Every structure is written in structure tokens, then in C-alpha cells.
Amino acid sequence: MNRRRFFGFLQKEFRHIFRDRRTMLILFGMPIVQILLFGFAITNEIKNVNVAVLDMAHDDVSRDITNRILSSEYFHLYQNLNSEKEIETAFKSGKVKEVIVFENNLAKNIYAKNLGNIQLIGDATDPNTANTIVAYTRAILLNYQQELNKGSKPPAIIQTEVRMWFNEELKGVYLFVPGVMTIIMMLVSAMMTSISLAREKETGTLEALMVSPLKSWQVILGKVIPYLVLSFSITLVTLALSMFVFHVPIRGNIFLLLGEVLLFVITALSFGILISSIAPNQMAAMLISMMGLMLPTIILSGYIFPIDNMPVPLQVISNIIPARWFISMLRDIMLKGAGWSVVWKDTCVLAFMAVVFLFLASRRFKMKLR
Amino acid sequence: MNERVIATNITKSFRSTNALDDVSFTVNEGELFGFIGPDGAGKSTLFRILTTVMNADSGDALVDGFHLKDEIAIRSRVGYMPGKFSLYPDLSVQENLEFFAKVFGTTVQENYSIIKEIYVQLEPFKDRRAGKLSGGMKQKLALCCALIHKPRVLFLDEPTTGVDPVSRVEFWEMLGRLKQSGLTILVSTPYMDEASRCDRVALIQKGKILDIDPPGVITKKFPLDVIAVKSDNMQKLRKDILKVEDAESVYGFGEFLHITMKKENSSIEKIESLLKQQGHQHTEVKLIEAGIEDCFMHLMEHNKN
Secondary structure: OHHHHHHHHHHHHHHHHHHOHHHHHHHHHHHHHHHHHHHHHOOOOOOOEEEEEEEOOOOHHHHHHHHHHHHOOOEEEEEEEOOOHHHHHHHHOOOOOEEEEEOOOHHHHHHHHOOOOEEEEEOOOOHHHHHHHHHHHHHHHHHHHHHHHOOOOOOOOOOOOOOOOOOOOOOHHHHHHHHHHHHHHHHHHHHHHHHHHHHHHHOOHHHHHHOOOOOHHHHHHHHHHHHHHHHHHHHHHHHHHHHHOOOOOOOOOHHHHHHHHHHHHHHHHHHHHHHHHHOOOHHHHHHHHHHHHHHHHHHHOOOOOOHHHOOHHHHHHHOOOHHHHHHHHHHHHHHHOOOHHHHHHHHHHHHHHHHHHHHHHHHHOOOOOO | OOEEEEEEEEEEEEOOEEEEEEEEEEEEOOOEEEEEOOOOOOHHHHHHHHOOOOOOOEEEEEEOOEEOOOHHHHHHHEEEEOOOOOOOOOOEHHHHHHHHHHHOOOOOOOOHHHHHHHHHHHHHHOOOEHHHOOHHHHHHHHHHHHHOOOOOEEEEEOOOOOOOHHHHHHHHHHHHHHHHOOOEEEEEEOOHHHHHHOOEEEEEEOOEEEEEEOHHHHHHOOOOEEEEEEOOOHHHHHHHHHHOOOEEEEEEEOOEEEEEEOOOOOHHHHHHHHHHHOOOOOOEEEEEOOOHHHHHHHHHHHHHO
């Protein structure tokens, strides 16, 4: 009898969720759109940048360098310029991001004086991009220079070779996938549960249920399970999308990863229940979860802004944000392939938070009015 | 007679306001008992305490033979329809009913006989979402949901608020029939005209019960004459009427003014002559029987002192 009661409640909750098509669409659509946006559009990578070349040398060296630059996948020749005056018009057209200028008699200068000049002009209206573009070009030039020096006796040069481990190509999407997953899970778990419980308060249905033999833990569990299923499946969709479309690697154990996902969902859900036990209506529940949850999660979790760069007080505050621990675990497992020995501490912190939230929520949420 | 609800000295306050002040009453088996009073009188708080949804500060009650602290026993014996109760708008009529049946550990089939008479009216719309029902239909469905587990005492908190007049009349007729099946019903309402539908009413104001009696008795024992007055210039009438000697109070009731005054034979003539003197046209002056509302106003005035 008791079980039938609980399943009746559970069935009702699933009905609420599936009937609300618009919310479902948003919940499933948002992570997909976000991942696609971060993967394709918002990127710091350089690819097919339009450059213009002002070649005043017209000799072997200038042609050789131009070919090298253009044969990389990073650059695309937009136009050849004939005079310095044309540089400005080229930039103003908005298409050209960099102009490469070869001086007169470049080859001659190099062989005779051991010094040739090439000017790189970046469009610094977007300083970050300009910097990156120029750096890429210089790398190619440096490469060429080394090859030139091969025959002759090279001066001793200390080379720095930079490698970006775990994300060799500095792909933005690697960074954003854990973040987007976290935000979505927070949103679905905490916000949706708190709103759904607050709605029952608002419409008086909760008061009617209080008179029923349902126990408070049954109501809480009945609210939690559907959203647990929902956010877990959304997470799977997000993961699959980032794996198959953007080839984000999962270097660690997938089951460890899913386990941590589950733990985080439970933490967020218990926080949601806690919110709804405080909030008198849907509006308040939404505001609290927005202000108290979403904003700190986005800003302080290290999702967008690195925690190490924050002022010390904010670094301290970031410790109480569950997402902070979760994101760092996700990055460890997905990108570094870390195992249990690395993430157990973060796991404990998260588990502790879940227990505290659940304890507080179950103390506050009673089948009674105050 | 069998007492189903015995409340003794129930008191409850929220911060500084007294929601309920030493409330005591009894309700008998098969009785339709009304709590009549304005918003904020304490009706909802009283119902919440009696259904164990809220704790009283002091006092106790026996609901169907169980003390208030015996929550589980009481909860399984009462049906409760909260004041702002509005069902689940995204579930269909049938799903709402089935949900409440399941949660209360029963099935619709098992107790169908109790709700049959009400539910047949809803049956043609059983697949419609509850949010799309009219106000009267919603109320009927809510009543079905509160009845589905076969309660012995039914608490209805302002069930007719926000329902159209025709549906209100229908609703009270349904309650009358339910009562005949032996169900004890406690109902609260801010509408004075609904008092006559109850076997007994408690007039409640600011957490205090002013009077408990059958509605006919309450109006009978009203100690004053009530005279209804109407004229073509009501605004002027309002001022002029205050000049009548012995007028205890004047209230507007729809198109009439009700004047209460000491019982004597010449009051009608007195008023008529005053109106003529003041130049009122199309006047109507008549002695009427006191209504519950008159009694309520009177008791309220007297309780202030």
C-alpha cells in the first residue's frame, strides 16, 4: 500500500515534467545550443584568417615565406597589396586581420647583411585575436629562419618549445564542456525541483497532501527522482555531443565520471529542496536559485574566470560553491585521465555538502505549516 | 448525540496577532456546520489546526475521537480542501482524482459510490485538463478529491469563494446530500447568505466565536427591529437617516439601508414622516426579519465594548 502511494506520487511528477513541453524543450535544447555555440562560434583558435601581403621584394625569400604562411591552415590570402597606402584601406574593409610587409631587397639584405626585415601589422581592434595571429605568423617565420641557418654555422640559440598539454590545440570547447554540463545540471536539478515544490505550496496542493498519509521523505524523494533522471539524461546528451561532434576526449574512467555526475546532481537536488523549503512561492524559489546559485556558479566556479586569478576573499568564497569542486573533477577525469586517487578529496567535499544540504532540507521540510 | 469534533480552548497567534482566541465548540455527527466570518477571522487557521496541518499554541480537540497529537489517526479520517486549493492544472480530471485516490491509499473504483453523484457531471470531461475547467467544475472535482478516501469528517475551507452564484447554490445542494449520508461537514465561508444552508453556524471574528446556534435561532434572538429603507436619493438618505431617534446603527445592504432600532410600534411611521419632511421621493420603508448579516454586525459592535 505504502509503495503504491509513493509510485502514484512519482507518476504524477513525471506527468508534470513531460506535459510541460516548453520547459522540456528549453532543458534539452539549451545544453545542445550552448555546446554548439562554445564549440563552433566562441573560439580563440585561429583558422583561415584573411591576410594581405605587400611584397616589395618580389624575390625568392619573400615568395617562399608567403607560400609557407599560406600553406598553413591558419591563413588565407585575401589580397595582394601594391603600396603602403593600400594597407589602411585593406584593414578598413574589415576582412583583413593582418598585413605582412616584405621590405625591398629582402633576399639581398639577408644574404649580405644577415638581417632582413619583415613587418607584421595586426588589426588590434580586437587585441587578443591580433596577438594570437601575430604569434602564429612569427612562429612560421622563426621556423623558416632556422632552416635558413641550417647550412651556415648557427649561433647558439636557446629555443623554447611550448607545448600545451591535455589540450594541445588549446581548444575552447574542452574548457567549456565541463562548465556547460555543470550549469545545466544546476539549473535542472536545483532550480526545477525548487520551483516544482514551491508551486505546490503556492497552489495549496501541498496543504492537501499534508493530510494524506504520505511521509515527508516520500514527497522529497518523489520530487527528486524525476529530476535526477532528467538531468542525468541531459548530461549524457551533452557528453555524447561533445565527444562525437567536438572530439572532446574522456581520458579517465567513464564510470567514475558518471558516478561523480550523479553525486553532483544529488548535491544540487538537495540544495533545490532546501531552497523550496524556504521559498514561499515559485517567484521566490526562482530568484533564490538564480541569485544564490546560478550567478555564483557561473562566476566563482572557475567555469569562465580562473579561480587562481581571483582576489583572495573570492577564492575563499569559491570553496563553498559545489560547482567549483565538480568542474575541477570533471576536467581532471575528462582531460587528464585522472583516477580515484586524484579526485577522492573533491568527491568527499561534494558528498559532505550533499549530506549537509539534505540534512537541513529534511529538517525544514515537514508535512506541517508553520 | 454523537460528537464528531470537540474543540476546547484552541488558541493560536502569529507574532503579535491573535489568530484564534480560546475557541471552543462541538460538531455532531451528520451535521453541516458553518463558520461564518470575514477574511482574516481565523477560519483557515482553525481548519488547519483541526486537520493537524498546523499546531495550536494551546488547547486541544477531539476529531472523530482522536486527540490532535494523534496526527496519523486524524489525517486518515478527515477530508480537507484547503482554501486556495486548485488541483493540478496540467493533469486531467481523471488523473487528478486517481492521484488523490492513490496517495490516500485507495482506488477510484473502491469508493466510487461516494462521489458518484458529483462525478457523473464531470465524467464527460474526464480527459480534459483541470486547468481548463470552469470555476464550478473545478470546485466539484476538488470536492471529489477530498472525498475519495471516504473521510468521516470533511473540512471545506471557503469552497465557494470565487465561484459563480449558480454553482454556489449547486455546491451547497451537494453538501446537503452528502450530509444525509452521515458525513460530518465543517465549512467556512465569508458569504453571510450561505449561513442558512447550515444546520448550525458559528459567527467568528478576529479569532473569537461570537455566537453558535442554528441560523434561524440566531436571527430570531436578534433583540432589535430591522427596518429597510429605500428612496430615490440614497446619498441624501444616508445623511438624513442619522437624524432618526433611537437608531442604533445604519448599514448599506444592496439597494436598501438597514436601520436597527429598539423594538417599538411606531418606528416605521417615525421614519416615513422624517423622509417626507426631507423631500424624499419613491420611498419604501418596511420592517424586515433580521438576517445573519444584521446579527453579525450587531454582535461585532457589541463585542468591541
